[in-house]
Amino acid sequence: MSAGQNGAAARDSRGRLAPATASTDPLRDLAKAVLEALDIPHAATFGDDKVREPIMTERVMHARIALEGVLERGDDPGWSADFLRARLAEHPADGYRHVGEAAPPSCGRCRTPFDSTDQSFDGAARSGATPWCRSCVDNCHEGSAEHVCVICDPARYGGDAR
Structure with a gap:
């Protein structure tokens, strides 16, 4: 796999786009960080959802801030991904039972x-x-x-x- 002379994305032997890494594609890294923010396990019970809801609200808010920074203020996507991951570390998705978790x-x-x-x-x-x-x-x-x-x-x- 190699990038073309004119800066085209690298492709594999079947012509598919090669997976980008965080170091080569900051937008992809930001998208992964947003997915990490939103992709947390569903609560096992209604009571567990009362714990999950404020965690999810905080994570969505920080994802939105990172996206708005890139789209509206022109922030660097790599910096925004790092910012988002730092905020997610402050709001881990724990403290409640998840669907599929043993009661x-x-x-x-x-x-x-x-x-x-x-x-x-x-x-x-x-x-x-x-x-x-x-x-x-x-x-x-x-x-x-x-x-x-x-x-x-x-x-x-x-x-x-x-």
Whole structure:
């Protein structure tokens, strides 16, 4: 692959444009930086989206600033790409669960994630080796004489008999 005499882009043996690197094409580098800003994983849940939303807003704002600098003020695209990547480092896409990411272990009844630090009698810690949190077990044991639920009678609800 080689560039033509008149400054034409380099092409491979099939005539396709050769991939440009950041050092040879600052506009392509800026486009990659914008893609990095916008291409963050979707949130796994509505609650996770509440964390993702302000992160995405900040990243979009900085991408727009970098693009406006190049298009409206004539800023150097290479400098704008570096500027954008520095801003993205300040707003990493973390702190929320992503789609496809494994959910933390949670209670089989209320689906609350287990919290081993909450050891109160009605807390969110796992109750022994059961799939239930301490709060659900506590609520089950406070039931009336006719009370039946998935915790005290799992066979009735299609669960494992304990």
